[in-house]
Structures are given as structure tokens and as C-alpha cells.
Amino acid sequence: MSHDSRTALRVCPLCEATCGLTLTIEGTAVTGARGDREDVFSKGFICPKGASFGGLDADPDRLRTPLVRTDGVLREATWDEAFDAIAARIPALVREHGKQAVGVFLGNPNVHTMAGGLYPPLLLSTLGTRNVFTASTLDQMPKHVSSGLLFGDAHAIPVPDLDRTAHLLLIGANPLESNGSLCTAPDFPGKLKALRKRGGTLTVIDPRRTRTARLADRHAAIRPGTDALLLAALTQVLVEEKLADPGALADHIEGYDELAEAVADFTPEAVAGACDLDADTIRAIARELAAAPAAAVYGRIGSCTVEHGTLASWLVDVLNILTGNLDRPGGALFPLSATARAPRAAAPGKGFDLGRWSSRVSGHPEAKGELPVAALAEEIETPGQDRIRALIVIAGNPVLSAPDGDRLDRALADGLDFMVSVDPYLNETARHADVVLPPPPPSRSAHFDFAFNSFAVRNQVRYSRPAVPLEEGGMDESEILARLVLAVGGNHGAPPEAVDDLIITTTLAKAGLPESLAGELTGDTGAERRLDLMLRLGPYDLTLDRLLAHPHGIDLGPLEPRVPQVLRTRSGRIELFPAPIAADLPRLRAALGARPAGLVLVGRRHLRSNNSWMHNVASLRGGSNVCTLQIHPDDAARIGLAEGDTARITAAGGEVEAPAEITDSVRAGVVSLPHGWGHSRPGTRMSVAGSEPGVNVNQLLDGTLLDPLSGTSVLNAVPVSVTPSAADASLASAR
Numbered sequence: 001m002s003h004d005s006r007t008a009l010r011v012c013p014l015c016e017a018t019c020g021l022t023l024t025i026e027g028t029a030v031t032g033a034r035g036d037r038e039d040v041f042s043k044g045f046i047c048p049k050g051a052s053f054g055g056l057d058a059d060p061d062r063l064r065t066p067l068v069r070t071d072g073v074l075r076e077a078t079w080d081e082a083f084d085a086i087a088a089r090i091p092a093l094v095r096e097h098g099k100q101a102v103g104v105f106l107g108n109p110n111v112h113t114m115a116g117g118l119y120p121p122l123l124l125s126t127l128g129t130r131n132v133f134t135a136s137t138l139d140q141m142p143k144h145v146s147s148g149l150l151f152g153d154a155h156a157i158p159v160p161d162l163d164r165t166a167h168l169l170l171i172g173a174n175p176l177e178s179n180g181s182l183c184t185a186p187d188f189p190g191k192l193k194a195l196r197k198r199g200g201t202l203t204v205i206d207p208r209r210t211r212t213a214r215l216a217d218r219h220a221a222i223r224p225g226t227d228a229l230l231l232a233a234l235t236q237v238l239v240e241e242k243l244a245d246p247g248a249l250a251d252h253i254e255g256y257d258e259l260a261e262a263v264a265d266f267t268p269e270a271v272a273g274a275c276d277l278d279a280d281t282i283r284a285i286a287r288e289l290a291a292a293p294a295a296a297v298y299g300r301i302g303s304c305t306v307e308h309g310t311l312a313s314w315l316v317d318v319l320n321i322l323t324g325n326l327d328r329p330g331g332a333l334f335p336l337s338a339t340a341r342a343p344r345a346a347a348p349g350k351g352f353d354l355g356r357w358s359s360r361v362s363g364h365p366e367a368k369g370e371l372p373v374a375a376l377a378e379e380i381e382t383p384g385q386d387r388i389r390a391l392i393v394i395a396g397n398p399v400l401s402a403p404d405g406d407r408l409d410r411a412l413a414d415g416l417d418f419m420v421s422v423d424p425y426l427n428e429t430a431r432h433a434d435v436v437l438p439p440p441p442p443s444r445s446a447h448f449d450f451a452f453n454s455f456a457v458r459n460q461v462r463y464s465r466p467a468v469p470l471e472e473g474g475m476d477e478s479e480i481l482a483r484l485v486l487a488v489g490g491n492h493g494a495p496p497e498a499v500d501d502l503i504i505t506t507t508l509a510k511a512g513l514p515e516s517l518a519g520e521l522t523g524d525t526g527a528e529r530r531l532d533l534m535l536r537l538g539p540y541d542l543t544l545d546r547l548l549a550h551p552h553g554i555d556l557g558p559l560e561p562r563v564p565q566v567l568r569t570r571s572g573r574i575e576l577f578p579a580p581i582a583a584d585l586p587r588l589r590a591a592l593g594a595r596p597a598g599l600v601l602v603g604r605r606h607l608r609s610n611n612s613w614m615h616n617v618a619s620l621r622g623g624s625n626v627c628t629l630q631i632h633p634d635d636a637a638r639i640g641l642a643e644g645d646t647a648r649i650t651a652a653g654g655e656v657e658a659p660a661e662i663t664d665s666v667r668a669g670v671v672s673l674p675h676g677w678g679h680s681r682p683g684t685r686m687s688v689a690g691s692e693p694g695v696n697v698n699q700l701l702d703g704t705l706l707d708p709l710s711g712t713s714v715l716n717a718v719p720v721s722v723t724p725s726a727a728d729a730s731l732a733s734a735r
Contacts, residue, residue: 005024005026007025008468009021009022009023010023010442010443010447010464011464012046013442013447014050014052014614016455017045017047017187018041018186018453019035019039019045019186020035020036020186021033021035021036021046021050021053023443023467025467025468030058031054034046035050038552039186039553040552040554040555041460041462042186043186043187045190048607048608049607049609049614051619053442053443055620056441056614056617057443059616061425061686061687062441063423063425063426063436064438064473064474065077066081066082066438067426067433068082074436083483083487083492084492085434085435086492087488087493089418089434090102090420091490093417094127097386097389100129100130100386101129101388101389101390102129102389102390102392103376103379103380103388103390103391104120104129104133104391104394105134105392105394106120106134106394107134107395107396107397107398108135108611109396110394113445114445114448114450114477114531115477115478115481116481119482119484119485120481122499123392123481126485130357130371132369133372133376134370135396136370137370137372137373137374137710137712138713138715139181139304139305140182141309141368141710142304142309142312143157144368145310145710146314146316146317147317148352149352149354149580150314150317150574151569151574152569153566154368156568157334157455158327158332159183159184159298159332159334159335160331160457161294161329161333161457161558161559162195163194163458163558164329165200165330165331166199166200166293166330167200167201167288167289167294167295168195168202168298169203169205169295169297170203170204170298170299171204171205171206171227171297171302171316172300172302172303172306172312172716173206173298173302174211174212174213174604174605175188175212176188176189176192176212176215176607177210177211177604178605178607181301183457184449184455184456185456193215201217201288202218203285204216204218205220205222206219206302207221207223207602207670208221208602208604208665208666209665209666209667221276221667222275222276223274223275223600223717224302224670224717225306226271226591227303227306228306228591229308229588230282231299231316231319232266232588233268233271234286235315235319236266237286238290238319239264240267243286243323244256244290244322245290245322245324246324249327249563252563252567252573252574253321253574254573254576255575255578259318259576262582265589266588268280274592274595290323294325294328295325295330297316297317297332298316299316301605302602302603304712305712305714305716306707306717307587307591307705308587308591309707310584310707310710311581311584311585311709318576320332329559329560333561334563335456335457335459335559336539336562337450337461338459338538338539338540338556339531340539341537341538342538346564346567347572348572349567349568351569351570352568352569354366359371359379360382360387361379361382365711367710367711370711371711372706372712373403373713374703374711375711376402380415388416389418390416392419392421392422392488393421394423394481395423396429397430397612399412400428400612400676400698401698402713403698403713403715404698404699405699412432416432419434420435420484422436422481424441425613425686426683426684426685427612427684427686428684439475439476439480440471443468444467444468445466446525446527446528448463458555458556459558461547462547463547476525478525478526482497483496485499500530501518505518507537508533518533521536529544531544532544532545535547540556584708596669596717596719598720599719599720599722600717600719601670601671601673601697601716601719601720602670602671603673603716604630604672606674607624607625609625609674612675612676613676615676615679616686616687617688618688626694627658627659627673627692628659628661628674629649629658629661629673630661630663630666630672630673631647631661631663632662632668633662633663634668635722636662639723641660642660644659646659646660647659647723647724648723650700650720650723651700651718651720652700653699653703654700654702655700656695657695658694658695673697677693677694677697678694678695679694680693697715700720701714701715701718
């Protein structure tokens with residue numbers, strides 16, 4: 001290390017594991033990143049994404065100054081010019097066309113930044129629009145909806161107690177590649193190995209023999225899209241064989257008899273054909289789950305982004321409840337983050353409602369205040385009152401992440417009067433914006449995990465101040481978003497601190513506390529003062545100063561039972577069989593006879609990637625992080641594909657071509673393409689991603705397939721046809 005080197009601590013923002021990093025900094029450049037061995041949560045674990053922190057931080061393609069469109073061309077501009085343009089256009093559009101004329105899309109990286117957790121809610125309330133779209137209807141909304149229906153709170157999501165469980169059942173999850181999702185757990189691989197070492201059992205349900213599946217005691221290669229049928233059969237076995245025992249939850253549940261009756265015909269024998277699993281295997285999985293001293297069922301993307309995603313998410317927790325494992329150590333518990341409001345006395349709550357309003361064109365019901373991303377293009381294209389005329393995109397790239405990106409691409413190009421993108425890259429979506437506001441690199445940003453601490457497998461709290469000062473002329477992300485709130489709300493020119501002061505004053509009033517307490521808050525920025533207030537109002541009696549005095553974090557202990565305090569249902573109990581679930585069950589019953597005739601498509605995750613936003617880091621490219629079509633040898637032979645041949649994949653939304661990767665890690669009848677690729681559109685500034693663009697798997701989808709309860713796009717178990725490309729077909733005939 002040179003004499004001018006120093007180190008700084010930082011929580012990694014590049015996936016949901018939130019590992020602590022020790023950065024090596026020379027001048028203002030991050031020259032190295034290693035795991036922080038003293039971090040109270042991650043204890044030194046690091047993955048390739050964290051190790052690449054410096055490369056991502058210094059990416060020469062990152063925008064350093066705002067861009068403003070002039071005469072059809074994006075040019076570099078000052079921050080004042082950028083916000084002047086926003087203030088001139090959006091309030092005027094709202095005055096002329098009403099609040100619904102503005103749409104907002106929030107991408108996944110919002111939950112990976114401190115500012116993204118603090119300011120978008122205020123932006124939405126300032127705009128007053130119902131045209132809100134987020135990445136949640138491309139991944140996790142089914143879990144929010146099922147939690148809302150069961151527990152009355154869409155954010156009350158139980159997580160597996162990985163360190164104490166004796167039996168873990170994973171369905172549609174591959175945490176060795178994803179590092180976990182809606183389950184914040186540094187070193188998920190190590191935790192699974194520790195489970196096995198202490199004599200515990202790992203069962204993995206997945207159509208692919210993933211790295212996670214290879215660790216398992218039992219891997220069941222289910223037919224894609226039938227997760228809810230399998231989970232219903234497991235529930236039926238528990239009921240039929242009198243293995244159901246909710247334990248301490250028995251006094252806090254209602255609807256058991258109705259549930260038992262509703263699943264009676266989902267026997268293992270009835271679902272076996274659709275799931276392509278042996279009925280005896282299904283019974284064995286149910287019995288093992290019931291017999292374990294402590295067990296947890298955990299489902300993720302593969303079980304969410306399918307036709308019955310909400311039913312599958314609901315049944316995951318039904319199984320945890322019926323085996324007595326919900327809300328007990330070693331089972332699935334509700335985390336309590338340091339910025340959660342202090343627990344209240346148990347009492348009936350407001351409950352959770354679906355469909356309070358619907359989308360204008362197709363009548364899609366809202367879920368958790370959001371409309372399906374799949375409806376965004378039609379809401380821009382279709383004339384009429386409340387058509388989306390202006391769009392604000394924060395940290396999102398729906399042209400690649402949503403179904404039928406070509407249609408959305410055209411809508412963004414031709415259908416909008418004005419568009420704002422808050423993004424460090426000129427990506428496939430941001431290239432359409434009239435104003436691009438680039439946040440600084442992560443080394444120059446403060447970091448606190450508001451979202452992920454709510455899903456953490458151990459209660460803890462950590463905060464990182466910026467490791468490197470802002471570049472001259474740079475603007476902090478919190479200030480960018482605060483100024484955006486002011487600009488769209490008709491308060492352009494007011495100091496950005498006014499936004500934070502307003503929220504602090506409002507929060508104190510709601511808590512019944514005197515406004516004078518605002519003077520006691522510490523912190524160098526408005527965002528830090530807000531964090532200090534949230535910590536003080538939280539369940540652990542913490543302050544920002546105490547957090548700053550513990551740079552490696554504060555351990556707040558293992559997860560503990562929280563029922564009934566966590567419940568917000570109108571009954572004050574866990575509602576096992578809510579009416580929207582009951583109404584959707586006939587659709588699942590109809591699927592008992594379904595047998596796809598051809599191939600079905602599933603996605604896959606890469607350890608060295610995260611959706612579409614990390615393909616521009618050279619050190620993360622290559623190896624397994626490639627855009628190939630994985631196909632079983634039997635299917636490849638039948639179709640006439642050899643290793644490396646170009647395969648043409650066709651579905652309802654279009655067709656793409658990708659190199660064939662022939663492997664028995666994917667079961668016969670199933671093909672797999674990774675998500676987030678397709679960096680081939682002109683007008684972007686992502687040179688590494690553009691050099692090997694891959695193809696956009698979501699272009700195979702036409703956007704019409706949705707899980708009706710959550711509005712989530714069906715991204716997995718999609719029927720496709722696969723043929724050799726024209727060139728490879730002629731080569732094969734010559735052979």
C-alpha cells in the first residue's frame with residue numbers, strides 16, 4: 001500500500017446480501033475492495049460483485065454531468081439547466097392534463113441506495129399520480145400481496161432463520177448465484193453448508209440443477225410453473241395425514257377448516273402429472289418438513305414470476321404456519337429493523353386491500369399502490385384522458401426488464417411529451433429522456449439499507465458515510481431527488497433541505513412529539529437528520545451518533561417471535577384463507593390437467609451480475625456470466641443443435657437468437673436464458689455491455705401473461721419453440 005493510501009468501510013450496494021467492505025483508496029480512486037472481517041453481519045464474506053466495487057465506481061461510461069435534450073440531441077448541461085427544464089415542463093403538463101398525465105417507474109437499484117429509500121415516496125405523494133410502476137411487478141409483488149392478505153401488511157415478509165433451522169426447503173430460489181432475495185443474508189452459501197454440517201436437511205425444488213441444487217440432500221426437478229400445485233399438495237398431505245400443528249400460532253389463525261377443504265383435491269397423485277414429480281416423492285417432502293425439529297420454506301423469483309405466483313407465495317407461508325414453524329426460532333421469522341416503528345400493542349388493523357383502482361386501458365387492478373409494468377407502454381400509447389404524457393424513471397431500465405421492450409422502446413420514443421431519467425448510465429431506457437440526472441458513484445454516497453434490513457436473517461444496523469468526497473460540480477443523490485421533488489411540485493428554487501425539514505416536522509407531528517425535538521437531531525445532511533429521527537423513533541433506542549461510533553455496525557441479536565404484534569389484518573389474526581386467494585384457486589385447479597406440449601423457458605441468475613445494471617463492468621464479464629440458451633442434450637439432439645450453434649427462440653412476443661449451451665443441468669423440456677441482456681440498441685453509452693450485448697429474453701413475451709392477483713409479469717414457464725438459426729440449419733443439413 002502506498003503512503004497516500006487509506007482504507008474506508010462501506011456496505012456493498014450491489015445485491016441484497018449487504019456485505020461489509022473495506023475499500024482501499026488512493027487519492028480519490030477506489031483501488032481495492034475486500035470483505036470487512038469485523039462487520040457484525042457479513043464477517044468478511046465477499047462475492048465477485050463486491051470485489052469489483054472499484055471498477056464499477058470508476059466506470060468511464062458513468063455520466064458525470066446532467067444531460068438535457070436540445071433540438072432532439074442530448075447535450076451536457078448544468079444542474080440548474082436540468083432542473084429548470086423539469087420545472088418548466090412537468091407542472092405545466094399537470095395543469096393542462098391532470099395528475100395522471102405523469103407516470104413514475106422505480107427500478108430495483110432504488111432499494112440499494114439511501115436516497116432511493118428516502119425520497120421516492122415523497123415524489124409520489126407530491127405528484128399525486130396513480131400511474132406508478134416499479135420493478136416489483138417483475139419479481140417480488142406476489143410475496144407482498146400474499147403477506148398483505150395473510151398478515152395485513154404487505155411488508156411483513158418472514159425470512160428463514162438460516163442459522164438455526166434444521167430443514168430448509170427452497171423453491172424457485174438459487175441463493176448461491178443470487179446471494180438471496182427478500183432474505184438478506186451475507187454468505188448464503190456458507191449458511192447452507194453450515195446447515196448440512198450440523199446435520200440439517202436441504203431440499204431444493206428447481207427445474208435446473210443449479211449450484212444450490214447440487215448442495216441439496218434432495219433435488220426435485222419440477223416442471224416449471226407448477227410450484228403452486230406442488231405446494232398445495234404438500235399442504236394437502238399435512239392436512240390429510242394430520243401432520244398440521246401450528247403450535248404457538250394456533251390461537252392466532254383463522255380459516256383453517258376452509259383451507260383444508262379447499263386443498264382436499266390437490267393430492268400428490270392429482271398434481272404429480274402436471275409437476276412431473278412422483279407422488280411418493282411429494283409425500284416424502286411433506287412428511288420430512290413436518291417431522292423436522294425446526295424447518296423453513298423459502299420461495300423466490302422462480303415461484304413468483306409464474307402464472308400462479310401469488311398462490312405459490314401464499315402457500316409457502318401456509319406450510320410454515322401449518323408445520324408450526326412460522327414465528328419460531330429455526331423457522332421463518334419477521335425481522336425488526338432499526339428504523340421500523342417501535343412495536344405497538346396487538347390489535348386489529350386496517351387490513352390489506354387489492355384493486356382500489358385500476359389501470360386506464362386494460363383495467364388491471366392495483367396492488368400495493370402499483371400498476372403492472374406490463375401496462376406501461378399501452379398507458380403511454382393509448383389516446384384519451386389521463387394518458388401518460390410525462391414519465392419519471394429513477395434507477396430503472398424497463399426497456400430491458402419488462403416484457404416486449406420493443407413496444408415500450410417505441411412508446412418512449414414517440415409517445416411522451418417529456419421524460420426524466422435519474423441514472424448514472426445512458427442505458428436503453430434513459431436514452432429516450434429529455435433530462436438525465438446522474439447520481440454520483442457509490443464511493444461518494446452515504447449508504448443505509450432501509451429495505452434490506454427489513455428482510456435480514458439477523459437484526460443489525462450499519463451506516464456508511466461517503467468514502468470519497470463529491471467531484472467538483474457533482475451533486476449528492478439525496479439532493480438530486482429532493483430538488484426533483486421541488487421541481488415537479490411547483491417549488492423550484494426552494495432549498496433542498498426544505499424537503500427534509502418538512503418530513504421531519506410531519507413525522508414528529510404524527511408521532512405526537514414536539515417540533516422542538518428537530519433541534520436535537522444530528523447529522524451533516526438532511527438525509528442523515530432523517531435517519532437519526534428514524535433511529536430514535538425505532539425499537540432499539542438508537543441514534544445516528546451511536547451508529548457512527550460503531551463503524552462495523554451494531555448487532556441487534558437473532559430474530560425473535562413477533563406475532564401477534566406484527567399483524568395488521570382486520571381480524572387481528574393470521575387470515576389463512578383470504579377471499580382473493582379463494583377466488584383464484586379455481587384457476588390453479590384448472591392447471592391440474594395442463595401438460596405443455598413443447599419447450600418452456602425459464603430465466604437464470606448470474607453471480608457476477610444483477611439484472612441489467614452490472615453488464616458494463618469488464619471484470620464481471622465472461623466465465624459463467626454469458627448470454628447462452630441452456631438446453632438439455634436430448635432436446636438439442638432432437639432439434640438438431642450442436643454446442644455453440646446459434647439457436648432461434650420464438651414465443652408470443654417475438655424471437656431472439658443466442659448460442660446454444662448443451663447441458664444436463666437443465667431438465668428435458670426446459671430451456672434457460674438469463675435476464676437483463678440485450679444491450680444492442682443505438683444511442684446508449686455502455687461500451688463494455690455493448691461489445692457483447694446478448695439478447696433480451698423479455699422480448700419473447702408480449703406482456704399479456706400476468707398473475708392476476710399481483711399484476712406480476714409471467715417471466716418463467718413460458719412456452720417457446722427452438723430451432724437452429726437459418727445459417728446453422730443449412731450447416732447441419734450439409735453435415
